[in-house]
Amino acid sequence: xxxxxxxxxxxxxxxxxxxxxxxxxxxxxxxxxxxxxxxxxxxxxxxxxxxxxxxxxxxxxxxxxxxxxxxxxxxxxxxxxxxxxxxxxxxxxxxxxxxxxxxxxxxxxxxxxxxx
Amino acid sequence: xxxxxxxxxxxxxxxxxxxxxxxxxxxxxxxxxxxxxxxxxxxxxxxxxxxxxxxxxxxxxxxxxxxxxxxxxxxxxxxxxxxxxxxxxxxxxxxxxxxxxxxxxxxxxxx
Numbered sequence: 001x002x003x004x005x006x007x008x009x010x011x012x013x014x015x016x017x018x019x020x021x022x023x024x025x026x027x028x029x030x031x032x033x034x035x036x037x038x039x040x041x042x043x044x045x046x047x048x049x050x051x052x053x054x055x056x057x058x059x060x061x062x063x064x065x066x067x068x069x070x071x072x073x074x075x076x077x078x079x080x081x082x083x084x085x086x087x088x089x090x091x092x093x094x095x096x097x098x099x100x101x102x103x104x105x106x107x108x109x110x111x112x113x114x115x116x
Numbered sequence: 117x118x119x120x121x122x123x124x125x126x127x128x129x130x131x132x133x134x135x136x137x138x139x140x141x142x143x144x145x146x147x148x149x150x151x152x153x154x155x156x157x158x159x160x161x162x163x164x165x166x167x168x169x170x171x172x173x174x175x176x177x178x179x180x181x182x183x184x185x186x187x188x189x190x191x192x193x194x195x196x197x198x199x200x201x202x203x204x205x206x207x208x209x210x211x212x213x214x215x216x217x218x219x220x221x222x223x224x225x226x227x
Contacts, residue, residue, distance in 0.1 A: 006159075032213055043205060043217040044160075093159055097213055104150070105213060109159035 003027050004096050006108040013084055014116055021079045021111045023094030029074040030096035034105060035067075038091040050077045084115040118143040122206055122218035129196055130226050137191040137221045139206030144184045147211040151180050151191050154203045154220070163204075164191070196225045 003026040013019050023033055031052050036044040048069055050056045056069035066088075068080040077096075081088055091112055095105040119142045129135055139149075148167050152160040164173045164180040166189070172181040179192040193200060203220040 034213060034215070043219045044207075044215075045217075046215055049213065091157075104148070104162070104165050105209070105215070107152075107160040107162070112157070 002096075002098065002104075002106040004030075004094065004106045004108040006092075006094055006111050008111060009109060010112045010114075012114045012116065015085055016083055018080055018082045019084055019113060021081075021092055021094075021113075023077045023079070023096070023108055025075045025096045025106070028096075028098050030077075030098065031074060032097045033071060033077040034095045034097075035069060035077075035079050036093045036095070038093060038110075044093060047079075081113065084113070086115045089113055089115045118146075118208060118216040120206060120208055120216045120218040122204075122221050124221060125219065126222045126224075128224040128226065131196060131198060133196050133225075134192070134194050135196055135223070137193070137204050137206075137223070139189040139191070139218055141187045141189075141208050141216070143208075144187055145210075146184065146208040149180075149182055149189050149206065149208050151178075151189075152205040152207065154205055156203075160205065193223075196223075198225045198227050201225050 005024045007022045033050040035047045038044045047062045048056045048058045050069050050071040052071045058064045071077040093110040095107045121140045123138045150165045151163045166173050166182040177194040182189045203222045205220045207215050207217040
């Protein structure tokens with residue numbers, strides 16, 4: 001199989017705090033992970049591409065200092081939303097590809113972030 | 117820049133009907149195209165993946181076609197059921213894994 005998990009599934013935090021979201025590939029090694037954001041009634045927007053052991057590549061308009069991505073191992077990537085504000089409230093989804101194969105991305109179940 | 121458009125935005129059909137969802141894209145230089153299902157508040161479930169060299173893929177009651185030259189893909193759902201009610205997303209991918217998603221078609225199948 002190719003299972004991707006995310007933790008937490010739902011988080012509520014106060015404005016100004018930082019929140020970390022984990023993305024794990026449970027049964028395969030993922031050299032590349034992708035982070036998406038989805039606002040209500042909108043489609044997924046790619047935020048960044050995360051490669052194991054190197055810096056993430058951010059899409060245009062995504063602040064790299066606000067959305068810190070760490071891909072320290074072949075099975076784990078983390079997204080930290082720093083100094084969160086209500087406008088950061090969104091559904092964050094990660095995906096992963098199997099090592100060396102860009103053929104298909106396997107998506108996690110998503111994390112609902114609400115910033116009060 | 118790739119743009120993916122899905123028509124219609126919403127669709128309501130009676131149970132048992134066959135239906136077609138449409139997806140169009142502006143840049144034909146894709147590596148593959150995927151159709152996903154998303155239930156409210158949930159993540160994505162991959163339905164079908166079509167490689168750029170393929171013309172169609174089938175899984176159960178679902179059939180997806182791809183015409184790269186015209187920039188179009190369709191998802192055909194046979195004998196629709198209330199459980200098929202969800203938002204269906206189409207996405208194109210480059211060989212580097214960069215994706216472009218459409219806004220989706222929200223399907224309601226009435227019992």
